Amino acid sequence: MLDPAEALRLILAACAPLPAHEVPVAEAMGRVLAAPVVAPGALPPFDNSAMDGYALGGGAEALAAGSEWPIEGQQAAGDGATRARRGAWEIMTGARLPDGLDRVIPVEQVERLDAPPRVRLLADVAAGENVRTAGSDVPAGEAVLAAGTRLEPQHLMLLAALGVARVAVIERPRAAVLSTGRELVDDPAAPLASGQIRNSNGPFLAERLPRAGAELVHIETVGDEVDAFLAAFARARAAGARVVVSTGAVSMGRYDFVPQALERLGAEAVFHKVAIRPGKPLLFARLPDGTLFFGLPGNPIAVAVGLRFFVEPALRAMLGLPREAPWRVPLAADYAKKPRLRFHLKARVTLDAQGRLAARVLPGQESYRIRPLAEANAWVVVPVEATGLAAGTLVEVCGLGHLESPAIDGSHA
Numbered sequence: 001m002l003d004p005a006e007a008l009r010l011i012l013a014a015c016a017p018l019p020a021h022e023v024p025v026a027e028a029m030g031r032v033l034a035a036p037v038v039a040p041g042a043l044p045p046f047d048n049s050a051m052d053g054y055a056l057g058g059g060a061e062a063l064a065a066g067s068e069w070p071i072e073g074q075q076a077a078g079d080g081a082t083r084a085r086r087g088a089w090e091i092m093t094g095a096r097l098p099d100g101l102d103r104v105i106p107v108e109q110v111e112r113l114d115a116p117p118r119v120r121l122l123a124d125v126a127a128g129e130n131v132r133t134a135g136s137d138v139p140a141g142e143a144v145l146a147a148g149t150r151l152e153p154q155h156l157m158l159l160a161a162l163g164v165a166r167v168a169v170i171e172r173p174r175a176a177v178l179s180t181g182r183e184l185v186d187d188p189a190a191p192l193a194s195g196q197i198r199n200s201n202g203p204f205l206a207e208r209l210p211r212a213g214a215e216l217v218h219i220e221t222v223g224d225e226v227d228a229f230l231a232a233f234a235r236a237r238a239a240g241a242r243v244v245v246s247t248g249a250v251s252m253g254r255y256d257f258v259p260q261a262l263e264r265l266g267a268e269a270v271f272h273k274v275a276i277r278p279g280k281p282l283l284f285a286r287l288p289d290g291t292l293f294f295g296l297p298g299n300p301i302a303v304a305v306g307l308r309f310f311v312e313p314a315l316r317a318m319l320g321l322p323r324e325a326p327w328r329v330p331l332a333a334d335y336a337k338k339p340r341l342r343f344h345l346k347a348r349v350t351l352d353a354q355g356r357l358a359a360r361v362l363p364g365q366e367s368y369r370i371r372p373l374a375e376a377n378a379w380v381v382v383p384v385e386a387t388g389l390a391a392g393t394l395v396e397v398c399g400l401g402h403l404e405s406p407a408i409d410g411s412h413a
Contacts (some may be wrong), residue, residue, distance in 0.1 A: 019171055
């Protein structure tokens with residue numbers, strides 16, 4: 001069996017960053033920037049008031065409480081540039097400061113007087129007070145987002161504020177999912193005949209792959225026949241898939257036909273069997289046209305592990321992202337395992353009342369048990385050479401997906 005670190009090295013050696021293309025910012029959510037974004041202008045674009053009040057000018061000197069100022073005008077948000085001569089300007093939050101003025105006193109700190117209209121200051125006000133200066137958030141020409149940034153709503157907020165309409169992003173890897181097994185039933189409403197099971201791997205991969213940065217272009221369930229599998233594979237490639245993930249039929253049983261199908265496709269089998277649990281029969285191959293193939297075992301948690309720790313790093317490399325850095329978190333309790341295999345364990349990361357993190361391995365680690373995965377908020381990875389680990393030992397902890405940090409359970413469990 002291949003060492004998992006070597007298996008990952010072979011996978012990454014077959015991956016190259018994909019090309020870039022431009023998309024409207026409105027369509028860029030979740031995409032990875034291919035180039036830095038440089039601010040086309042300043043943010044804020046002009047000096048403006050941080051609150052409702054009165055704008056005044058006075059150079060470097062503070063204006064003293066008790067002084068009175070004639071009201072010269074008013075400025076609301078959206079009003080254009082204007083030039084102040086002397087006196088105070090009533091101003092609203094966000095409104096452009098009239099040229100020549102350099103401070104704002106809050107409305108609560110003035111007394112408005114009539115005959116003539118004027119304000120009396122109830123507090124001193126210094127130069128620059130309550131003013132948001134042009135470029136104080138982002139100066140014009142400054143790089144605001146680095147290449148490799150995965151765009152989140154806060155990034156889109158910044159781009160919108162700067163008036164950036166289009167950005168260069170890395171193409172998404174196009175992926176297909178093929179679930180194999182004549183026992184599988186796709187329709188959740190269909191009654192099960194004797195020996196049938198519902199297809200859970202297909203829906204899981206269909207949701208997980210886009211969250212990992214891929215574009216799902218084809219999904220299909222096929223039986224246990226080589227010709228049917230090859231026909232489905234052809235449809236996946238015709239849809240544009242360059243990463244094909246299959247589930248089932250990669251072990252050593254009578255109906256484990258995927259290796260035979262790959263031979264007929266002229267694929268190079270890079271490896272078959274990795275020293276991991278679950279998911280040991282993992283198969284990785286490369287087709288003559290460069291399409292990458294991942295053959296995952298059929299058990300649901302073996303599928304989840306194969307995706308998370310072997311397919312997702314490949315997608316990450318194609319997106320031009322750096323290698324993932326796991327957290328290091330102490331185990332909540334002793335854990336023992338067999339040597340010569342790397343274990344991937346469904347777990348919960350918890351936070352106690354003193355702010356200390358711990359990783360709790362969940363019961364039910366068998367590869368067919370889905371419910372513990374539904375209860376997990378992280379994966380714990382125990383290395384090949386480890387056997388017994390005492391409570392408090394630092395272990396690698398990964399989020400449920402490579403673009404997700406481990407969630408933290410604040411229940412103090």
